[in-house]
Amino acid sequence: MLLKRNFNDKQIQILEVAETLFAEKGFDGTSIRNIAKMAKINIAMVSYYFGSKERLLESLIVYRTSDLKNQLEHLLLEDLEPLDKINKLIELYINRINSNRGIYRILHFEFPSKKSKQNLSVFSELKKGNLKSLEIIIKEGQNKGIFRKDIIIPLITPTILGTFFHFHMNKPFFENLLNLKTEDLYNNYIKTNLTTHIQQTVKALLIYEMGTPEMLCKQ
Template sequence: MTDFNDKQIEILQAAETLFAEHGFDGTSVRDIAKIANVNIAMISYYFGSKEKLLEALIMYRISGLRLQMENLYREDLTPFEKIDRLIELYIKRINQNKGMYQIIHFEISSGKRIINCEAFNEMKKHNLDILKSIVAEGQDKGLFRRDINVVLLPTTIMGTYFHFQMNKPFFKDILNLKTEEDINHYVLTELTDHIKKTIKALLSYDK
């Protein structure tokens, strides 16, 4: 389910804030209900459990990416332009939804519980298929190398982004980034440009 009403969205946003600040285990349904200004019964009615609420939050945050990826693939752009746009789309969405990705990474890495990620994984596979199609288009036109490990391209994109975020105090110091606004601007410009160059270097033939 990815179509949520206004009240469900309020609950999801409240849960996201609290999960990111206090962790899944450190947040109670009562806490979420208080922030969302609803009663506990309403959360149970809409989502059933805290685990199901987390799964709904994941789907809520990533559902729009599928449509954007499909639209991008159909645009009249060169394969290189599509790759650039895809990277911009990835970084912009991840940066907007840092809290949700922080929650997912913690829950998966801690191994405390198994999140039912079937729908999440299906969506990631769909997005990967679109990326594979863009790369295949570039290969057919003689622009991209044939020996590309497409599965690892999103890992390279997101790994670079998350390394930057995990070492934010260091980068703030050496890059003289004073505010969160400075950091976001750097991410959406310099860091994104660096990732584009990295991915295009992986895709291109040796000159």
């Protein structure tokens, strides 16, 4: 069940401080006391608004991703070819992750990599919703004979995210290799070159190598 999406100014202040600390120290390395101290508020206020650190993280996910679902739903309704929808979906993913690197790093690396009892239902719901949008677009392309029938759809998302995170986790190496001397150059490279590379990679996975099955039958 999703938490409420309308946060007041004080809640937003707490969420943004928590995001900063989670990104710097990790989820386990950050305490409610740390968050309250940096936000310059009473520790009881954090507990009053969010109850626990896990619930605070769920609220942070909602705060940072609440409009993504609407964007994906709008994308599904656009009058575009399936491949164009896939390209726009990848742009949405990369822009969103690059703008919120800290929280996505925690969600995709800290939690899955340990035997955690935390059950982030909000994050699970978000991933299921994103996967459903991807499935709808790919099945549309399959029905039109554009996309392969043997695509393993759940592996498309890790292909997108894995490429981005490999690039970002090796930031100093790629900054030096690609002469990305400023943060603006680095971010622009992600927005253009890296995004295009991921789009081309996914396209290669989706499209028939030598045309549609009908074309192959005629050869």
